[in-house]
Amino acid sequence: MTTVVLLGFGNVGQHLYKAFSASEKVKVVQIYNRNFIETLQIPQCQDTSKLVEAHVYIIAVPDQAIGNLSAVLPFNGRFVVHTSGGVRMDVLSENNKRGVFYPLQTFSKDTKVDFSSIPICIEAEQKTDLALLKTIGSAVSEKVVEISSEEREKLHVAAVFVNNFSNHLYQIAETITKKNGLDFDILKPLITETARKVQRLPPAQAQTGPAKRNDKKTIEKHLKLLKDSEYGELYEKLTESIKNSG
Amino acid sequence: MTTVVLLGFGNVGQHLYKAFSASEKVKVVQIYNRNFIETLQIPQCQDTSKLVEAHVYIIAVPDQAIGNLSAVLPFNGRFVVHTSGGVRMDVLSENNKRGVFYPLQTFSKDTKVDFSSIPICIEAEQKTDLALLKTIGSAVSEKVVEISSEEREKLHVAAVFVNNFSNHLYQIAETITKKNGLDFDILKPLITETARKVQRLPPAQAQTGPAKRNDKKTIEKHLKLLKDSEYGELYEKLTESIKNSG
Structure with a gap:
């Protein structure tokens, strides 16, 4: 079971959470969000110092906030990815191993999407991390593609x-x-x-x-x-x- | 049973023919087309002088050919309509009663379309003719709307x-x-x-x-x-x- 901490619970975060929760191979162990979400049954935190261990930290916040959030994470050498189509991988802080997990779709709060048909574009600095993204991508989607930041x-x-x-x-x-x-x-x-x-x-x-x-x-x-x-x-x-x- | 002669057998003509043939209220009694179509089991003609009687003559030829074809029809006072979104009703010759039967959709030869969901925009000079278009429109589609040439x-x-x-x-x-x-x-x-x-x-x-x-x-x-x-x-x-x- 691959463990995931989700950072951000907007459109993308919520849809990812639902998709991972429905899969048997990925477990969301914690959600980091500015506000406490009443309806959620899983551990939450509003403070980066309270983040638990996980195989991958998925940042799903607005583009312009990605770099800053990655820079204030209180650990080193862990695997941190963002979910944006418009942001390069190297915007993430060098303190951690970096990657991208970009679901190529438009999300709205009140629209259900069939995640299995959404292409997931992945990128990672290290081969083992790329394999990990392939695993969690395949757990929710039928199409996982390796795409560089330039592409x-x-x-x-x-x-x-x-x-x-x-x-x-x-x-x-x-x-x-x-x-x-x-x-x-x-x-x-x-x-x-x-x-x-x-x-x-x-x-x-x-x-x-x-x-x-x-x-x-x-x-x-x-x-x-x-x-x-x-x-x-x-x-x-x-x-x-x-x-x-x- | 409303009888129809179809003039033209391109994308729109073919899709109309299929839709009418599947309905129980409209019968295509003849198809006028420049070339003989081998696969068709119903009466055809390549010459306007051979056109039979019908409640409505539906012209489904390219926009720029509509006026001319309507002008060479060898009868008067019958009900003639075209199927184009871009052509005014009065492009049709005054020799006959005029109308428009415009299915608002994009048609390709090798793509099946569900005709029942296609809005049909109708227009006619006379009320009884409009009612007739409503009848044949409703026979193939769930949405029939009266739309003027200007609209x-x-x-x-x-x-x-x-x-x-x-x-x-x-x-x-x-x-x-x-x-x-x-x-x-x-x-x-x-x-x-x-x-x-x-x-x-x-x-x-x-x-x-x-x-x-x-x-x-x-x-x-x-x-x-x-x-x-x-x-x-x-x-x-x-x-x-x-x-x-x-």
Whole structure:
């Protein structure tokens, strides 16, 4: 049984806790969190001096707090990892052995996720530690991949495009529908199908629409409709980009 | 039983044919198509002069061909509709009664879609014709909505954002991963979850990422990583747009 101390109990921490608790190979022995969490049945602490021993310390706090928290840990030579896509491994303090355990997914507090399908990107300074991350990763997910800090940075950019930027396009569509008295719900099956299609087809092959077929008349009509909105320029840039990648 | 003649047998035509054939209330009595389709068991014609009688003639050809095809139909006063999101109803010839039967979805030849969840946007000049479209729409889908030509134009712009543009973002992510020797598959669960989240949460509430939290350090790092690619400007514009909508 691999023992884990979780540091931080936000979205990622909570989802990791649930996933580990459901596995038979990983035991969360303690949770470190600023506030005491009433609903938890396992040992907690609010003070780093009270941290117990474990095979791995998983830091799941906001990006900008990772370095500082790792630096104030009151021990040396133990295995400490963070869970962020956007932070290099060497942001962690050198006092301990370092690694990364990054579940490539978007988490919300009130949304259940099937952890088994979430790719876990792992990295570690030492081979034995990497093996340990592979073990705990495999305990909760079917896909564990070794990714370096350099690769993860690029992967994170790509993730911003498919997640943050796609979601923003949904928001733009919602704004357009609402503004015109239309129900955004009517677009939801299209959103689902667009994401589903690309699971099987390469995106270039799945691409359709006025930009792809260079339908200038429709593009002009759309730009005219967007004239007084803040989205005209974005429509133009995205249309251009589709044309260039044809 | 409502009888239908389908004009055109591309993606939309084929999916409509399958959906109608599975229903008990609509019968496709003939298919008009430029080429004879070997695999079809129902009457076909390649010549508009051979068209039989039906309650409704559904034109499912490329946008720019709709007007011309409707103008050469060798009859008057019958009910003719098109299936396009981007074309106004009055593009159809005045010789016949006009309408629109627009399934708001993206269709591919080799992808099965669950028609029952696809919203059908209907429009007609006459009330009795609208009722007829409601009948055949309800026979294949759970969601039939009356949408005017003006509304449909705006809905189509919104659809371009969630479908064509989102798909292009997937393609950009694929390019970034490939270029860096990473597997695009690793992003697919994130794509699925991003689309899934917004079925339940308003997009603004689902928004996360560096732009949303105004994480300048990460945004700068990403722009640096994209410096030599054609996607830097798009990253910047989308980031700006997220900030402005906060």
